[in-house]
Amino acid sequence: MTAPVITAWSAVSPFGLGREAFAAGVAAGTSAVTRPEDWPVPRQRVAPVPGFVAAEVLGPKGTRSMDRVSALAAAAAGELLGAGNRHREAATGERAALVLGTTAGSSTSMMDITRDTHTRAKPFHIDTPRIPNAIMNSSAAQCAIRHNLKGPNTTVAGGRAAGLFALRYALRLLSSGHARSVLCGGAEELTTDRGWLEHHAGDPDRPAVLGEGCSLLLLEPAAPAGAPVLAEVIGVTLGVFRDGEQNAALASCLSRALARAGITAADLWAVSPAVGQGEVHIDGHAPPALPGEEAWGDAGAAAAPFQIASVLAAAERDPAARGRVAAVLSADRDNVLGCALFRIPKEPGSTHA
Incomplete structure (x- = not known):
């Protein structure tokens, strides 16, 4: 990595x-x-x-x-x-x-x-x-x-x-x-x-x-020698949206993030959706959704970090995550949003993608 x-x-x-x-x-x-x-x-x-x-x-x-x-x-x-x-x-x-x-x-x-x-x-x-x-x-x-x-x-x-x-x-x-x-x-x-x-x-x-x-x-900045890696941070894409257009803007943000990284929707192992987003559909795929606010409430500024933590915790348990990509989507009522992509190592605790 x-x-x-x-x-x-x-x-x-x-x-x-x-x-x-x-x-x-x-x-x-x-x-x-x-x-x-x-x-x-x-x-x-x-x-x-x-x-x-x-x-x-x-x-x-x-x-x-x-x-x-x-x-x-x-x-x-x-x-x-x-x-x-x-x-x-x-x-x-x-x-x-x-x-x-x-x-x-x-x-x-x-x-x-x-x-x-x-x-x-x-x-x-x-x-x-x-x-x-x-x-x-x-x-x-x-x-x-x-x-x-x-x-x-x-x-x-x-x-x-x-x-x-x-x-x-x-x-x-x-x-x-x-x-x-x-x-x-x-x-x-x-x-x-x-x-x-x-x-x-x-x-x-x-x-x-x-x-x-x-x-x-x-x-x-890179995989440390001899130390385990939990995920590679592929990138973070940010944006804004108009009132009433949050879900469409989030889908667009995810599409842009995937395109920038050269990743297809089929590569997605799981998605942590933004509050109120519901099931995420992209290019005919509907990756499994991970738990969110329904589990820990509106955690404000801790919400997206909790989503990332849930990705890392789930990836440790799920063999299907290995070598694949997870997306974390977030939006705030002040009309800002973002998408982060993470690649899970092929082997648990591996230092290689």
């Missing part, structure tokens, strides 16, 4: 902490969506990361003022880096980059500061430790500090499509030589503040089903 490759991944998801919990949840075909009795937003169902408390997962140091989305991202990074000595060696230190997708950072942190400006004696009498959390790139910065990532540190906003935007940016870092490895993914928090925002912004007849979490990939 000469294209960038994925050599590891992690997930902190509504299925639990770690990639094993995510892979087991996806394989079981279960849904992590629930309707807690104490959730205050009317008619809303949610999929939280079960039992996630930052101080318990990450330890007390540095977590007192850490917001939830930063804690989820830091936990996912720690899980990936702790999976093996080689992963930590490859993904930390000089020229080890982090690219994190987001919707708008932490909505709770921003609303807390806004609330303080109205309720305190003076508008500038805000709780100062919260200020860094209200900045969109706070989560990526805290991950870099905690885990010794000294290369480029980038936050990319794009809602549900943010993970694919981040992947495209990560590929550019590798191809330009600005990084020797990249941790790439997306993170989203589930809080009552986000719940109320989605409640008022959404369709009252279709209440939101919100999820949260973070998933990260370890990207390297």
